[in-house]
Amino acid sequence: MIQALSYLIVETPHLKDWIKQVRDHIGMQVEVVETDQCVRLRIDEKFQRIVVTKITGQASMGMGFEVIDSTELSRIAKVLEAEGYAVTQGTEQELVLRGVEGMIFFHDPDGLRIEVCHGLADADSLFEPGRPIGGFRTGEMGLGHVALITEHYEKLSHLYRGIFGFNLSDHTDAPFRVEFLHCNPRHHTIGIADTGGPAKIYHFMLEYNDFDDVGRAYDMALPDPDSIGVSLGRHINDHVISFYLKNPDGWMFELGWASRTVGPDWEVEELEGLSLWGHDRTWLPDDKREEARQILNRLAKKGVRAPVIAPNQTTN
C-alpha cells in the first residue's frame, strides 16, 4: 500500500526560471546539487521534496510515492510486474540524490515516470523558506496532490486503486470526467481527469499553513495575468481555497490552503461540479468554460457553501 506522495522528479530546460519561481514566488528552499544543472527543493523537514534537473529536451515530471519498508517495496514491484509493467531498480546514485533507502521506477500508461520508495530521510538542518511564509502542510498527508489528464482513464484508475491501494474520495462527470483518490488523510493525493485532450500533467497542489501566504502569492502573480491558469476560488470537494500558477514548463502549481481531511468513515460523493466559486479555468475550451460558469451559477442559486476548517497556523 502506498502511504503518501513524497516527492517529484522534474526535468526541465528552464532550470533558472524554476529556481526563481519556487524560491521567490512560492517560498521553497533551494539547495544546489550541481551549479546550473541540478537542485533539490525543500518545503519541510525532509531531505528533499522536488529534485529539478536541467535537460535540453522535452520537460517532464515524475512522482515518488512512499511505502513503509523494503518488504512492501518488493511486494509492490512484483505486483506491478505481474500486471505487465517493466520495473527497474533505482541506482545508488539515484537513491543518494533523493535521500531514500530504496526505490523502484516504471512508467504509467501515459508514459509518466512513477517511483516507489521507502525511507525518505529528514534533512540535517531546519527548513528555511525562500520568502517569509508560515511553511507548508505535509506530514502524514504527504507532499500534496497531483492531477493528471490521461488518455488511459481505466488503466490509470486501476493502477492507483487496484495496485497502489488508493480509495475513491469522490468523482464527477462535469465539466469533464474526474475521480479523486486518497491514500492518507489528505482528501486526494491523485486526481485523474479525462478532458478529451491529450495526456498531460494538469497541476501539483501545495498547501500553505497560512491563508495570507496564498493571498501574497496571488498578489505576486497578478502583474502577469497570463501566469494565472485558474483564478482564485474554492474547490467543492477538498474545500481548498487556491489559485493555479503556471510554471516554466507550462503545467501548474495549485497554491492552496485549508483542505479538509478524510477518515475511515468517508462516504464517496458524486460532485455537482469542481468548485464552489471562482476557479475560472482560462485553459478550457469556450464551451466547457461556459458549462463551468453555469455550474457555479447553479451552486450559487442553491446557496451551497462549506465550513472553513483552518489547519494549525503559525503565530509569528
Ligand SMILES: [Fe+2]
Ligand atoms: Fe487540485
